[in-house]
Amino acid sequence: MMQSAPLNYRRLVIWIGRLLLGAIFIYAGCSKIFYPNQLFQSWLLAKFSIRANFSNFANQVDSYKLLPDWGVYFVSRFLPPAEILLGLLLLIGWRLRIWASIITGILFGFITVVTRAYLLGLKIDCGCFGKPEPLTGWTVLRDSGLLLLALAMTVLAFQEARKPHPWSATPAQEQPS
Amino acid sequence: MNRRFILASSATMVFAALGAFLLLAAPATQKSSGKSAVKSANAAGSSAAAQTIITVDGVKDIDPDKALGSKNAGVVMETFTDFQCPACKQLYTTTLQRVTDNYVDNNKIYLVHRDFPLPMHAYSRVAASYARAACHIGKCEVVEQALFSNQEKWEMNGDVKGTVAAAISPADMKKVQALVDSGSLEPLIDRDKQIGQSVPINQTPTTIIHTRDGQTYPVVGFVSYDVLKTLLDQLVK
Numbered sequence: 001m002m003q004s005a006p007l008n009y010r011r012l013v014i015w016i017g018r019l020l021l022g023a024i025f026i027y028a029g030c031s032k033i034f035y036p037n038q039l040f041q042s043w044l045l046a047k048f049s050i051r052a053n054f055s056n057f058a059n060q061v062d063s064y065k066l067l068p069d070w071g072v073y074f075v076s077r078f079l080p081p082a083e084i085l086l087g088l089l090l091l092i093g094w095r096l097r098i099w100a101s102i103i104t105g106i107l108f109g110f111i112t113v114v115t116r117a118y119l120l121g122l123k124i125d126c127g128c129f130g131k132p133e134p135l136t137g138w139t140v141l142r143d144s145g146l147l148l149l150a151l152a153m154t155v156l157a158f159q160e161a162r163k164p165h166p167w168s169a170t171p172a173q174e175q176p177s
Numbered sequence: 178m179n180r181r182f183i184l185a186s187s188a189t190m191v192f193a194a195l196g197a198f199l200l201l202a203a204p205a206t207q208k209s210s211g212k213s214a215v216k217s218a219n220a221a222g223s224s225a226a227a228q229t230i231i232t233v234d235g236v237k238d239i240d241p242d243k244a245l246g247s248k249n250a251g252v253v254m255e256t257f258t259d260f261q262c263p264a265c266k267q268l269y270t271t272t273l274q275r276v277t278d279n280y281v282d283n284n285k286i287y288l289v290h291r292d293f294p295l296p297m298h299a300y301s302r303v304a305a306s307y308a309r310a311a312c313h314i315g316k317c318e319v320v321e322q323a324l325f326s327n328q329e330k331w332e333m334n335g336d337v338k339g340t341v342a343a344a345i346s347p348a349d350m351k352k353v354q355a356l357v358d359s360g361s362l363e364p365l366i367d368r369d370k371q372i373g374q375s376v377p378i379n380q381t382p383t384t385i386i387h388t389r390d391g392q393t394y395p396v397v398g399f400v401s402y403d404v405l406k407t408l409l410d411q412l413v414k
Contacts, residue, residue, distance in 0.1 A: 056398035
């Protein structure tokens with residue numbers, strides 16, 4: 001019977017990355033869709049609330065002064081659900097390398113635009129979560145930390161797939177002695 | 178499908194469901210009550226300032242010089258803004274302009290502008306003082322427009338006075354400056370702020386829509402005109 005491999009640093013980093021980044025992505029997506037407006041007493045109000053939240057996020061995306069109107073619309077509608085989906089997939093761990101790579105790419109995009117805005121001295125909200133948060137050096141530092149974690153998780157996930165621990169390797173992956 | 182996958186999926190679903198529940202179950206705490214804060218603000222306000230205060234459709238402590246439209250409109254819309262906040266600028270220059278054109282000017286909405294200067298913004302209180310003074314000499318719209326439109330300039334150098342002076346005549350500027358220097362309108366700004374804190378306002382801009390039947394609808398953050406219109410059309414029927 002196949003056994004699970006013991007926890008080593010590689011698997012530990014992957015697990016931390018999955019749990020932390022998965023949870024952050026799910027929260028980021030949910031907060032953009034469901035915060036700050038929470039009028040859910042009726043279908044009309046719920047629809048209004050969610051549209052207002054998307055509108056709020058679109059304004060934050062627009063404040064980076066990077067995208068045309070259609071780009072702002074696309075990002076503001078597409079990004080929050082994508083964050084939730086990617087966060088869930090990361091937590092599930094199925095096809096981890098694909099989702100970890102995509103998340104690393106997205107975080108690389110985030111750090112690029114956030115750093116650009118910081119260096120340009122734009123006084124804007126970061127738009128990272130539903131609640132407004134001024135873009136500061138701390139935002140750049142935090143996003144850099146998350147990018148490093150995502151990068152480490154992705155690299156180690158690829159390594160793990162190429163050279164799995166002998167205990168968890170399938171017979172086809174085991175090297176003949 | 179292996180057992181690990183099923184376990185991980187189940188844990189994720191439980192986590193997601195819990196997160197969604199926490200988000201959805203959070204009470205909408207932004208319904209305005211704030212009677213105690215208003216009382217204390219009233220006590221703090223000067224008698225000259227207190228005389229100008231009115232109540233419309235149950236919404237108390239309105240400075241009529243900072244409001245637009247008919248007092249008989251069925252809906253009162255209170256907007257809490259900070260002159261130095263980028264989202265407030267966006268709301269004012271896009272959404273509120275169209276709300277004014279399509280609802281306020283047609284006597285469907287009474288629009289009340291509340292000041293909510295945030296401590297994190299160095300010049301927002303000064304800007305609120307100048308705007309309030311301008312409103313009291315009948316130059317509200319032109320000065321508020323100038324402050325929001327030139328926000329990026331004066332927030333860099335703090336030249337609020339210069340921005341206001343460029344928007345009105347020298348004679349009007351003298352009157353505005355005298356009002357600002359006297360400090361007689363400061364209690365009105367403090368009152369707005371205390372009303373906002375009692376709501377509580379967690380971010381600017383926040384708009385609270387009051388209907389005649391006593392319902393309140395807080396709208397937090399920037400909202401585009403097209404989205405806001407879907408709610409307003411239901412409320413002004």
